[in-house]
Amino acid sequence: MPTILIDADGCPVVDLTVRVGQAHGVPVKILCDTAHRIEREGAETLVFDKGADSVDFALVNRVQPGDIVITQDYGLASMCLARRARVLNQNGLEYTAQNIDGLLARRHENKKLLRAGKHPKGPAKRTKEPAKRTKEQDEVFVEKLDKIIREDKKRNS
Structure with a gap:
């Protein structure tokens, strides 16, 4: 049975x-740093020292083939894919061997533009407040996570 590992710092899901x-009887581990201690009933919380990528490296060191990782970090997603995990972001996008290279390349190009004083294309930021999640976003995420768990159960039965 897989475990779900959540890169919980800044994770809205x-x-x-x-x-x-819990609905599927799949263990959930929440990984966070000391600045973002996140605890939920029904999940195990693992807390790591605050520091650049400390949670990411802790998660990669714990992930096993077939586990499900929830993260919005492309670099972490790439490392987890290399460990044969299924990786999903907060909007229900599954990172795969087919899409991760393009996502990483786009991130690299955007960082180069920012360093050059240019802003990458995308919607204008009007406020410092993050956009509110919609019910539809939550439904898409839940449907995709549910589908991944059902596929795993079917494959292993």
Whole structure:
């Protein structure tokens, strides 16, 4: 049985993930740093020192083939894919061997533009507040996570 590992710092779907994991009897581990201690009933919380990528490296060191990782970090997603995990972002996008290279390349190009004083193309930021999640985004995420778990159960039965 897989474990769901959540890169929880800044993750808007911790509660949804725990709920889906519990519904399927799949263990959930929340990984966070000391500045973002996140605990939920029905999940194990693992707390790491605050520091650049400390949670990411801790997660990669724990992930096993077939585990499900929830993250919005392309670099972490890439490392987890190399460990044969299934990786999903907060909007229900599954990172795969087919799409991760393009996502990483786009991130690299955007960082180069920012260093050059240019802003990458995309919607204008009007406020410092993050956009509110919609019910539809939550539904898409839950449906995709549910589908991944059902596929795994079917494959292993």
